[in-house]
Amino acid sequence: MQKQNKAAFVLLGVNLVTLILLGSVNATIGQHGVFLYLPALFFLPGALCLDNSRGIPLAFVTGLLLDQQIETTFGFHAFALSTFHLLGSNWFRGVNYRKDFVTLALQLPANLLFFILWLLWIKIFENGKMEWTWGRWGIDLIASTLALIPLAIWIPRFAESLLGLTNLFPEGRKELS
Amino acid sequence: MVKKTDRRKSQPFLFLGLFLIAWWGIPASWKIFTKSAFAEFHAPLWDLSSRTEDLSNYWGHLSDSKETLIEKAKNSSRLQAGLDLQGDRNNAIQEEIVRLRSLEASLNKLETSLNLGSSQGFEPIIARVSHRSLSGWWQKITIRKGSSHGIKPGLGVISNRGVVGRIKSVGRRSSEIELITNPSFRMVAHFEGDDRPVTFQGSGIALGGIPVGLALDVPHDLTPTPEKPHTLISSDLSAIFPRGVPLGVVKDLGEGEEGLFKSGNVTLDLSLNQLMEVTVLVPRQ
Numbered sequence: 001m002q003k004q005n006k007a008a009f010v011l012l013g014v015n016l017v018t019l020i021l022l023g024s025v026n027a028t029i030g031q032h033g034v035f036l037y038l039p040a041l042f043f044l045p046g047a048l049c050l051d052n053s054r055g056i057p058l059a060f061v062t063g064l065l066l067d068q069q070i071e072t073t074f075g076f077h078a079f080a081l082s083t084f085h086l087l088g089s090n091w092f093r094g095v096n097y098r099k100d101f102v103t104l105a106l107q108l109p110a111n112l113l114f115f116i117l118w119l120l121w122i123k124i125f126e127n128g129k130m131e132w133t134w135g136r137w138g139i140d141l142i143a144s145t146l147a148l149i150p151l152a153i154w155i156p157r158f159a160e161s162l163l164g165l166t167n168l169f170p171e172g173r174k175e176l177s
Numbered sequence: 178m179v180k181k182t183d184r185r186k187s188q189p190f191l192f193l194g195l196f197l198i199a200w201w202g203i204p205a206s207w208k209i210f211t212k213s214a215f216a217e218f219h220a221p222l223w224d225l226s227s228r229t230e231d232l233s234n235y236w237g238h239l240s241d242s243k244e245t246l247i248e249k250a251k252n253s254s255r256l257q258a259g260l261d262l263q264g265d266r267n268n269a270i271q272e273e274i275v276r277l278r279s280l281e282a283s284l285n286k287l288e289t290s291l292n293l294g295s296s297q298g299f300e301p302i303i304a305r306v307s308h309r310s311l312s313g314w315w316q317k318i319t320i321r322k323g324s325s326h327g328i329k330p331g332l333g334v335i336s337n338r339g340v341v342g343r344i345k346s347v348g349r350r351s352s353e354i355e356l357i358t359n360p361s362f363r364m365v366a367h368f369e370g371d372d373r374p375v376t377f378q379g380s381g382i383a384l385g386g387i388p389v390g391l392a393l394d395v396p397h398d399l400t401p402t403p404e405k406p407h408t409l410i411s412s413d414l415s416a417i418f419p420r421g422v423p424l425g426v427v428k429d430l431g432e433g434e435e436g437l438f439k440s441g442n443v444t445l446d447l448s449l450n451q452l453m454e455v456t457v458l459v460p461r462q
Contacts, residue, residue, distance in 0.1 A: 030311030
């Protein structure tokens with residue numbers, strides 16, 4: 001039980017490091033009119049290694065941090081990531097999650113869905129206060145999808161190796177090969 | 178058996194749905210408080226990363242090659258020569274300052290005798306940018322100064338190139354600035370050489386990182402062209418900016434939605450995306 005709590009804190013640290021690095025990259029490339037919007041990166045380590053009682057709070061807090069950082073409606077990513085955590089953890093129970101393309105197969109459509117959901121949210125609820133032009137949406141989507149492919153493979157491995165280093169990897173689960 | 182498993186699987190979704198409804202009911206003030214707590218948590222991390230960048234720049238210059246150092250020494254000598262020239266001009270300016278001070282004193286005397294309020298002035302607070310968040314839907318920058326330096330929400334922010342935005346939220350040692358490119362940013366402006374007020378509204382950062390805005394409610398007799406663009410400047414009617422700070426240039430105007438006024442795109446300064454330092458304007462009491 002305590003092991004799972006510690007693992008949740010380690011994964012929160014992983015998400016925080018990813019958030020900060022992504023924020024720093026965006027601060028630079030944002031000057032050229034491109035923004036990497038990658039919320040799908042943050043639910044997978046929790047879905048792979050934690051149960052729902054720890055994974056959902058982890059996804060929720062990460063979502064709130066993301067909402068604050070990229071100035072989205074406070075709570076939007078918190079609930080969206082929690083939902084994806086539930087969907088992801090149910091899905092991984094039925095497949096061989098150890099293969100990289102399996103994690104990619106979930107994260108790529110999830111990120112596309114985030115793009116569509118957030119665009120719809122802006123158009124419906126934030127009209128006049130925020131704007132995401134179709135041109136920018138398309139460029140951001142292409143750039144984010146390209147950046148997601150290596151990151152979606154690296155982050156679960158990074159999280160698992162950290163859990164392995166701290167002897168917190170959940171019993172009965174094998175690491176990504 | 179199957180039904181029981183399904184129910185167990187759907188239970189977390191049900192709880193999440195209930196929590197979502199409860200979240201909707203939570204007062205906005207609580208959410209703002211939580212959000213600002215998260216911002217306070219983030220701020221030192223951005224501060225640290227920006228200071229690390231400054232330090233790496235410093236170390237980078239320390240390890241400059243011999244050729245670079247010679248080039249820099251030449252530049253330094255040129256600057257020194259310029260400085261000597263400026264010293265001579267400084268003496269002339271000192272005399273001018275004395276003359277202007279006496280004029281200011283007599284102007285203040287006249288304003289007092291006529292019972293007129295003196296024109297509003299501002300105290301500048303210079304702050305370094307610690308982080309930029311320039312997404313497609315919202316553009317903000319974070320600076321290294323906050324409430325402990327006298328910064329409050331709503332204050333105007335400028336740079337050496339023109340208007341930057343206004344303070345949106347303030348932490349103890351950091352503040353977030355809403356850039357003028359946001360669609361929610363609206364302010365009164367003037368065209369240079371014209372007293373009639375027009376409306377400026379942000380319009381995002383276009384492809385290639387070009388910041389853009391909109392000029393609305395423009396009188397029909399103003400006709401800028403690409404060869405002869407008009408400069409849009411801030412108005413003192415906005416109360417948070419002094420008059421005359423540049424916003425951008427307008428090269429073309431079209432018919433507005435209602436046909437009474439014209440409207441057009443405002444090309445903003447490209448450096449808006451790359452600012453390293455800004456000035457917060459605190460109105461004098």
